[in-house]
Amino acid sequence: MTVLREDYKFSAAIDFGTTYCGVMYSSKTDFDDKNPLCIFADQNNKGDTSTSLQEPTTVLINPQRKLQSFGLEAEKEYGQLAAKKEHEDYYYYRRFKMTLHRHVELAEYTMLEDIRGKKFRAIEIFEMAIRCLKSRLLANIKKRGYFRVDESEIRWVITVPAIWSDAAKQYMREAACMAGIKDNQLLLAYEPEVASIFCKEISVDAKKNSFINALNPGQKFMVLDLGGGTVDVTLQQVMENGSLKQLKAPSGGEWGGVGIDDAFYSLMAKLIGKDIFEKFKKRHMFEWIEFQQNFEQKKRAISLGGDMMMPLPHNLIEIYKEESKGSLEDITKQTTWENKIIFHDGTNMEIKATILNDFFKRSIDSIIDHVTEIFQSPNASGVNTILLVGGFAESEIVHFKIKEAFKNKDVIVPNEAGSAVLKGAVIYGHNPMAISARVSPYTYGLHTRRPFNSKEDEERKKTTTKEGKDVVTNAFDKHIEIGETVYIAKELKMHNFYVIDTKNPEVYWNVYRSTEKNPRYCDENCERIGKLTIHLQGSGSGKRKELGVRMICRGTELQAEATDTDNKTSYRASFDFLKR
Known part of the structure; x- marks a missing residue:
């Protein structure tokens, strides 16, 4: 389990969007001095005033398979190469983020086709983009007079859609680590969550243009994050301490700009x-x-x-x-x-x-249908406010149609809706506990063996061991239940397993998820999504060892910890959701 480094001087956020991306940062000193909106932007788009805080998510790779340029510069350079018919040996990638959402099985070797059908390893493309954004932000911090800032003093936040799979989030983390960001300096943040964090800090009553606190403790609201590729929908409630509690698991689809x-x-x-x-x-x-x-x-x-x-x-x-x-x-x-x-x-x-x-119709109709369905669920009871954030939310047609569809709700487009995710991510970097609880989108568990129960198990699931014991060999050991509210600071139940102490430095369990609340077997209505490895450093004694294992939800990513129940020794535990 990765523990976030506490000694840092800056919170830096990368909003890696489908169409555009951007970077911003703020100092811990300003945040601690009650100036959460003292946030600085990197402006490297060479005079493109239409998106002054962002630039295109475009990567140009040269024939030597190295990054040539990024963003607007990449688009201009590739265009110039194409005009001279010198572009054939280059790789040009534009709007490639959705690959992580669309691929059912993400792997280290997942390949992406560029504009001309040429293939390049996807994780390297993401790594190049993140490395470029990282270096630009570091240069910008130094331009502002912080000449002695060290990379170890920066806490990084990368935004991801709330509907992304565990594999997609791991993929983004590994790309960031390849780009030089250390595991214990990195947070992944859900885009609609951090947008709501930003909205708590500003005037959001766009109709009256007055400075009011529209998100008082106890208030429930919906966040519609309308991005370039995806639309994420979350329901949240403001707690007494000002933190946000998720009321329903995030949902959405590919209905963006x-x-x-x-x-x-x-x-x-x-x-x-x-x-x-x-x-x-x-x-x-x-x-x-x-x-x-x-x-x-x-x-x-x-x-x-x-x-x-x-x-x-x-x-x-x-x-x-x-x-x-x-x-x-x-x-x-x-x-x-x-x-x-x-x-x-x-x-x-x-x-x-x-x-x-008509161009907007499919996206808007899909958004309205989905939001209507959410409002019919019990979780949405008492939700009367809809916050529209993200670049697509700034479209006059989009917010008019949504307001027209939900006349009985207070539909608000906050000031700076297009940069709400990025600025909120900076604030989240300073205060990850701003989100106090999330709702699990699936039931998560481990593949294990347990005694056969004649009253509850089907006969066909029974296997008899050579010792004569009746067991179920593909049992689902539930750790987190779909729809369960998981409080960030609360530890989940420990599950005990027996392993044989060998010289093998690792033991692992296959990880499964299900949309059912109480699956009993891994081969029924369950999906294998990866494995959980415990790094034992065994002595080879051959003795049976009891391990306590539990899943942890302290951020947006699933984590785990393992402990020897006898001597209380802690072991490193890690999930792997990628195909190797």
Whole structure:
């Protein structure tokens, strides 16, 4: 079990988003002096004022398989290489974070395909991105006069979606460690949780623009974290000491802002033809990257009821003319798009508000349906406030539609909704106990052997040992129950196991999870997710040893500890959720 280092001088947060990422930090001195909002940002986006605290989650790797550049610089450099036809030996990755959510089985050797189908090891891509963000933040701290700051004096926080699997969280931690962040200096934070921590520190009544404390002790509220890739939903309650208690396990889905991009590019393929669009992307990479960047800027400015004028790449127009023998102006005539999509002078495409609203429809409908379902659960009783945070929450269309769907709730878009996660993560680094309790999304347990119980076990589960004892060999030993409220400072029950003291330095148990409250067998409605290893340093005596083992939830990651019940010796215990 990793114990967080207590002696630190700065809390530094990395918000590793699907579309954008950013870094911020604050000093322990300022936090201790009751200045939790004295937070500094690293601004390395070279003048891109649209996202002054963030830059694209884009990695460019050179032919020597080393990081070439990151962020906006990577997009510009790859575009320039493509314009000169010198990009073929480079690896270009954009918006790759969702890999960790989509892969059912994450492994050390999980590979990612770049924009041209070339493969690179995923964990190295994440490591390069984190290392770059880490070095930029360190440089920024020194620019502000802290010349003698040492890396050992920084506590790092990396944000992750609350719906991520145990494997995905471990993957991010291992990438961070590869990037030079030590285990005992790193916290992983759930994005909607830290956003709510930030909201407690600011005025959140956007309608009155007054400075009120909208999150008083006892109040229950929902946080909708609307990011680029995922939407996370949590229910929380403010406790008497100001900490936050989770009321329901986090949930959500892939309904973030990237869905608008997908809808737009799907429309482009339908308008001009999929083959033509694909040919343009492959032949003219420079213009394709510029087209993506242009749409990203236009998308962020889409207003309720407003239209959008989108310039078209020169070579896209030329390929269309060559392949179709027609003009762009004729595409929408006598179709459902007529008067809704208009081409001007063969170079610009005007998209009317009705079509733009359709771009948002799938994401917004999914969000509203999911939130409606949550409000029907007993856990949501007394929840009358919805906080919208994340970059996608700043969309005028998004927050209008959500407010319209939940007129009986107080829907609030806090000031700085887009940076709420990042700033909240900095505060969380100073005070991890700001979240006092979480609700388990699964029932967790260990695969073990136990005596057969004729009254409770099925006959087919019985195995007789050579000593003549009837046992169940694939029993589920429950440690945490789905829906259980796990208090961060409270120790869970110790479970005892017997092992033989051999010279083998390790013993392990397979770890399973289930959506049932009381599974009895690991082969029924359970899923193996990894293993728990106890590092014994055995003496080889051959004697039977009794170990006390328990799972611990002191942060967002599952941990464990093991103790010899006889002499109280503690042993290192570690989970591994990755496929090796």
